[in-house]
Amino acid sequence: MSTKEKTTTSATERFNELFSEMECCNAEEQKHKIEELNELMDEMDRNKQKLVFTKEMFNTIDKMIEKKNFSLENAILFLKNVGYCCAMKRIYDHAFCESLLNERFKKMIIEEEEKKEGKNESLLVDLCECFSLLNFYFISDELISICVPCLLKAVSKKEESEETQKEVEIALLVLSEMGCSKVKQELYLKEITEIIKHQQKHRNLTKLAYQSAWQFIIDRLLFNYIIDHAVMNEIHFVKEATRELEELTKCVNWKKKEEEMSKEEAKEELTLMRWVETLKIYFRYCSLQNEEYVCLFCRIVQVYRAAKDNHIEISDKCIYSLRNATQNRFMKVEDLLKGGAVDAVLEEMQRRTVDGKIAFESLQFFSNVSYRLKEEERYEMEEAKRKATKMKMLEKLEEEGFEDIVISIHDIFNNRNRQIYTQLIVIVLHLILKA
Structure with a gap:
């Protein structure tokens, strides 16, 4: 057995051992066990956490609550950190959704909300946080109508104490994890x-709390294009995203790999990655032009170049975001050129480590640009400006040896994908280089 396997076994076995001991402890002893379990969770990587956050674990908690062997206060204390870890490590599975505990919490939230007198607002917030963090998008309209106002009320606190801001961060993180669930405006x-x-x-x-607030509202673009105007003109998303990316890029230690980072460094890295993911959604669904897009593309390219050696997941997401921008007719090809997006995607295509998926996304980027240039030919009022943009694109591709690049990555694709790959090459070469 390798050292890595021993470490994994030791961590998961220790977690399960501590968890099994809680049923025989009193409430105060359980709190100490939970502190130990929380420390273990924080040390675990994503794969180890997935091994212990199981349907069986949630069912056991449900039985312990039923038998009064686990106080609700302690259960919430434990589950809130489980949910936080799932969100931070991006663990999305159905373990909690399929558990008995899920049904118990649903019932408790509805019953607490329906109370005419003696409603425990603090308990309702805790229940909504645990339930929403662990539910992986599977939240009914009834529960959404309870949880969203409840959580927004919790984050409206203006006190600046560290404890209050931690509570606000959790509540906003919970909202951001609701994904694209339909929420009435x-x-x-x-x-x-x-x-x-x-x-x-x-x-x-906190940086994470602010990003979470934006992620929640940008996710709603899928269902409500009216909020585009608020996002663009009232709260200035593009300007704020540009600033946050710039600040976080300076905070992350790019020389360290994820497993070498401290807890705070890992949090900064994750917040930055979440911003890039939010931009991917924004570029897909926004429907307004903005003169500040050039600066935003510059920041994404800056993140890509900082991340491409040790933080491949972030650099990949930058390419996906830029690809999405080319699909949106409100993003100008000229702005993508000025912001360095074309250079970044060409750089990625030339990297030896480029894989089939990223190579395909890169080709899709240029295929989309090709169609966009054709669109501008049909709709652009300033013909001279369109032709100048096209010439800049041609010069850039010829300068970087684009034809040689696409030929060199041919072997990356398997037989099943090679036909699609070849079609993309034909589209790109014909509409850009040969048009």
């Missing part, structure tokens, strides 16, 4: 814009 738009405006004025939220 009247449940969130006014409140979330006020939270963002307050942060822009006072800068009292």
Whole structure:
């Protein structure tokens, strides 16, 4: 058995051993066990956590609550950190959704919300946080209508104490993990814009909390194009995203690999990656032009170049985001050129480590640009400007030896994908180089 396997076995066995001991402990002893379990969770990587966050674990917690062997207070204390770890390590599976505990929490949230008198607001927030963090998008409209207003009320606290801001960070993280679940505009738009405006004025939220607020609202673009105007003109998403990317790029230690980072460094890296993922959504669904896109593309390219050696997941997501930008007719090809997006994708295509998926995305980037140039030929009022952009693109591709690049990555694709790959090459060469 390798050292790595021994470490994995030791960590998971120790977790399971500690967890099994809790049923025989009193409430105070359980709190100490939970502290130990939380420390273990923080040390575990994603694969180790997936081994212990199982349906069986959640069912055991449900039985312990039923038998009163596990106080609800302690269960929430434990589950909130499990949910936080799942969000931070991007663990998305159905373990909690399929458990008995899921049904218990659903019932408790609804019953607490329906109370006419004596409603425990703090308990309701805790239940909503645990339930939403662990549910992997599977939240009914009824639960959304309860959880979203409840969590937004929790994050509206203006106190700047460390404890309060930690609570706010968790609540915003929970909201951001709701993904693309449908949420009625009247449940969130006014409140979330006020939270963002307050942060822009006072800068009292953590970096992760602020990113989470934006992620929640940008995810709603899929269902509600009206909020485009608020995002662009009222709370200035492009400007804020550009600034946050620049600041976080300076904070991350790019020489360290993820497993070498401290907890705080890993948090900064994850926050940056979440921003890039949010931009991928934004570029796909936004429907307004903005003169600040050039600066935003510059920052994404800056992140790509900083990340490409030791943080491949981030650099890959930068390429995906830029690819999405080429699909949106509100993003100008000229702005992509000025922002260095074309250079970054060409750089990626020339890297020896480029894999089939990224090579395909890179080709798709240029295929989309080809179509966009054709679109501008049909719709662009300033013909001279369109022709100048096309000439700049041609010069860039010829300068970098684009034809040689696409030929050199031919062997990356397997037989099944080679036909699609060849079609993309034909499209790109014909519409850009031969048009």
